[in-house]
Amino acid sequence: MSLKLTLSLVGSVFVLSACEMPQDVQRGYVSAKGRSALPYNQDLGKIVRGTVDGCYYEMMEGSAQGYLSPVLEPYRNGVQVCDPVDSAE
Secondary structure: OOHHHHHHHHHHHHHHHHHOOOOOEEEOOOOHHHHHHOOOOOOHHHEEEEOOOOEEEEEEOOOOOOEEEEOEOOOOOOOEOEOOOOOOO
């Protein structure tokens, strides 16, 4: 693979990822389902809910914008904890 092609592919991936806008999040609300998936001593102030997908995320530190780490169900590997989203909202 030539260097020019490699740089072109990397540039394309960067442009595509830059176009994705992060979804808005809701703070201060964690459903019973969401709380049951969290560790006992989890700081609920760091847990947010996506307004589009209804999924829970933990706000991680380490970047200027923050980083959202998906909250996963403890006994189901890779399954994110989400509430049903009402399309009328």
